[in-house]
Amino acid sequence: MNARDKNSTESPVVISSRADAGAPSVQAETIEAPTHPSTGSGRTALRAAGQSRFHESARAQVAGTATYIDDIPEVRGTLHAAPVCSPVAHGILRKLDASAALALPGVRAVIDAGDIPGDTTLAAFAHDEPVFALDTVMFTGQVIALVVADDVMTARRAARLVKLDIEPLPAVLNVHEAHALESYVLPPVQVSRGDAGAALKRAPHQLEGRFEVGGQEHFYLEGQVAYVLPLEQNQWWVYTSTQHPGEVQHWVSHALGIANNAVTVECRRMGGGFGGKETQAGHLAVWAAIAANQLKCPVKLRLDRDDDFMITGKRHPFAYHYRVGFDDSGLLCGLELEMLVNCGFSADLSGPVADRAIFHADNAYFLEDVAVASYRCKTNTQSHTAFRGFGGPQGVIVIERILSDIARTLDLDPLDVRLRNLYGITERNVTHYQMQVEDNVLEPLMTQLALTSGYRERREQIAAWNASSPVIKKGLALTPVKFGISFTATLFNQAGALVHVYTDGSVQVNHGGTEMGQGLNTKVAQIVADELGVPFERVLATASDTSKVPNASATAASSGTDLNGRAAQFAARHVRDNLAAFVAGLDGCGAGAVRFEGGQVITEKSTRRWEDVVGTAYANRIQLWSDGFYRTPKIHYDKTTLTGRPFYYFAYGAAVSEVAIDTLTGEYRVLKVDILHDVGHSINPAIDIGQIEGGFIQGMGWLTTEQLVWNGKGYLQTHAPSTYKIPATGDVPAHFKIELWPEANREDNVHGSKAVGEPPFMLAISVYEALRDAVAQAGGDALLVNAPATAEEVLQALCA
Template identity: 85%
Template sequence: MNARDKTPATPVVISSRADADEAPEHLAPTSAPAPLAPQRAAGVSRHHESARAQVAGGATYIDDIPEVRGTLHAAPICSPVAHGRLRGIDATAALALPGVRGIVDARDIPGDPVLAAFAHDEPVFANDVVQFTGQVVALLLADDTMTARRAARLVKLDIEPLPTVISVHEAHALESYVLPPVHVKRGDAAAALKRAPHTLEGNFEVGGQEHFYLEGQIAYVLPLEQNQWWVYTSTQHPGEVQHWVSHALGIANHAVTVECRRMGGGFGGKETQAGHLAVWAAIAANKLQRPVKLRLDRDDDFMITGKRHPFAYHYRAGFDDTGLLCGLELEMLANCGFSADLSGPVADRAIFHADNAYFLEDVAVASYRCKTNTQSHTAFRGFGGPQGVIVIERILSDIARALGLDPLDVRLRNLYGIETRNVTHYQMKVEDNILEPLMTTLATTSHYRERREQISAWNAKSPVIKKGMALTPVKFGISFTATLFNQAGALVHVYTDGSVQVNHGGTEMGQGLNTKVAAIVADELGVPFEQVMSTAADTS
């Protein structure tokens, strides 16, 4: 069918009563045919909307975008010390290298020298003081990436070392925090601990993780006419990048457009910290009036960007002979790095998940957001939830060992109830709770008890290698704890040929969001999935 042919793909027969009378008897319709229901697009297993392009190498990531003539490449100049007073930058040797076009530092920022983050506590470039090993002091600009990176390593920084704080325990002792401590209490934990038949006390720590997205941090900034800017960035948060760039350049938000077709992974590492690269590249592009691309070398990415927040814990738990928790005092030390970033909501969510699936009647949780001379740690999948869940699971496991009970029995004993014992320590009612029947059914169908006995017998004969098995519940809160963020927008175009284009506020990072949104739009409009296209996330 050509573009001008308006004939529907499915023929429609329109007949009058006379036509039906004249038709042969065996062809005469007895009643009007029922319309065919359109096949639903959502809830159907289908290929990712760009899977074929990705397999064939045709899916565009930021580094695949053809570079505009005159594009310069940036490389970061990073602090080699964790804490010190920055007394000078000597770029003489670097600027003498063929192909090097300039250096950009804090003096070249036309707008606010502090990033437009919530806490407003992180400088765009280190100025006067460096606060962690890897902090970006300046950028080196050159005609190609490798020349820029080689030149950046020739820059000499004059830094007077200052005392460093690396561990959360040291930071806590010094009351060095990026945000004030938070305390959440219910009942009287101290009194409950005194009444408890048994008590346990313990400490443990969990480390951070590197996001290790396959596509590293990258931004490509193009100056447009009349002081407008186009920013290509691998980001989970285009709106924040737009805000940060305009703030650093000292211009209105509407002069900056941010686009992200897809990310090669994010996992939280590109929620705020993709904004740093966009700001750095924009400042360089503004100074040199040339397009600038900044793609971090993987080693630099590791040094510069934050990780999952490491946590340290101290607890005192009271319990009875059955393993039922009677009281709990819990201290959580979050290693936030040198600035707040998203440490507030991450640490808050750790508090909200310190109960996991269990009712805590008398509880006191203290959360300390410790400031250390490390990268500013940031969002990571689970967003503080895993750091909360792991502590209560560790406590219940310790209780089970102390009493000689199966950990599953201790977990079942402490689960949230249906009509009672169903309100969290932060005063939210737990609804639609199916954990007890679900877990007991799983224990039966998986032959948990029999397999635990087999494992215990095997371990008794194995002096070195041990086996283990657990059945663990999870209660996890979805959406933002700052409820004002739980909103979104979309722009839907319906064209005269029946095709549909949708642009939405989410970002595609391999999770198939564009595929899911296209399916929802197809069902709402009653058109086939193939007629709907999701476009790049775009602040315009």
């Protein structure tokens, strides 16, 4: 039976579990490989895909030999840059006095907007962000100039000596003030279906609420960095830690006033990205390139952690106002939802982020009569940007909160209210943006998780505990996720790759995606190895490079493997077809009868070593390299009405979280987490499980401890690890059990897999809802718990 024909009643595959008292254990299980297009068999040989393989850079990273941008040996004459930043949130820049900085030994120059040979505005789609501040500064931390010196510490010391004469102007620092002033980076957007107002009037019950969800710092281990080298004839080589080399190429050439083909951008790996290096890595590359152009020498720019916090954007904070109607069973009747999005001072990616929040405001639930209004507010803060989930989490959390509040109002189990409102299979299966949900596994997945986690029994046990425990109260929540996979901007759903087979039989693959620790290169190498029938160890994935694969999309939207893996598969298939035709000619058979398995090339007449076939093919002038290109099918999207099919498929999952809170202090601990998640047929279970674990914990940080605080003057006070608290190892629950849903992707995706980067992030909403459940069971007001639900936030709700 083909793997695609399996139905959702199969038992889930247990990949990772943490016993309550034990250390984590990871079991790498063999998952049946999909049918190979040329062999017609799934298990005739050990396949690379479906196996837990080490990350391709794991050993080098552990040994400290994996090269990041700051590890690249510096060319003789390299100078170092440091930013000069605005100390005020809004003001008129009257004068910049660099005399004290230039007097410091080792300082070579101060670079500002007057040194830009091309456009003084960045080549972002909204064209609303200056390269350096011009006449006006727009946020505390905005880069006004660069100091360039012989070494990095001298540059940083000199940057602090630059004197700025800025006349302060009134600053808009929160979305409510911006909304009242109609201060927007982009026009408001409204999406509706049915008549929400009339439905609310007919509904037996109504609720109205307001709450806020904070932003989140990316906190990648490797900070923002770029190293720019001038080449001959006004050409440039840019090393950058970026998720989007193609955009960096475009931005640098735009700022230097030269053609794209004169700029080559390379990125071997990043030390984390999470969306923070999708657009904003481009800023550093542009700044360094302008300095390098002015001084005619290589320039490196690496931000320290404090400057990184102060300069770069975060996850978008949201504020919500909703009115919801429902019946006695908790079934939604109508919903009016207003989202205020804090975009910062420029648009950046705020438009598509806010759009995706609208798309995911339904999460797993059918909304028959709904009206959503989204306001993209302009404030005098950092320009907020992409972050794992890209607006999806800010959409999902609002409907999950609403359903929990409905359940408490009706004294029903929140799980029952959620199940009551799920999308259906043949009815109630069209989203509010007119996309049909065709691959729905929500009801069996959630039911299975409730059973395996003992959800019903645990609710009874927690009720008994809370009745007898005066100080420590517990809460429990099960929340699902339905996450759309594809770029909502249809043009980005394309990818290219190159596969080279060398005469010794070794294979090299290069694609347009970038490796940020998520294992993309490992998965692509597995895919190529299977396509050619060679051992995984024979395939090497090389650095992302705009001179090899041009016009590549960002590695984002969870689509890195979907796009680049398929493109690489097609490139390898072209080479395999060339070899198959050659061998068929030697053996007098059809090319379809030639099999590539286990490092051998097999026909009914012969079995040859892969290396021998490659060497003989080269001697006969057979092409041993090829390109591959992939464009995601089926998708279409009208950005003026926000309707269509923006996603190729959905990824699903659910999590059960149990928490305990101290009602005297508001402190809490996450006790248990059970996850059942849908990754289709996993290409690499170990990597996928790592993504699920990491995504969940990062999502937990967003909703619990990671609090961004700006003061009344627009200064970010939480700009270092001493004041900004990401989850640590001690925050990982002792019981952390993860299972994989066994069904293959119903769409024709590479090896039947599904994306895994972003969807698990939203499973952490179960922690937030479990905290609110505990607050309610302790007699507090769960409606008062905003996110992040810090100990102070929980205590205030308990004391209400």
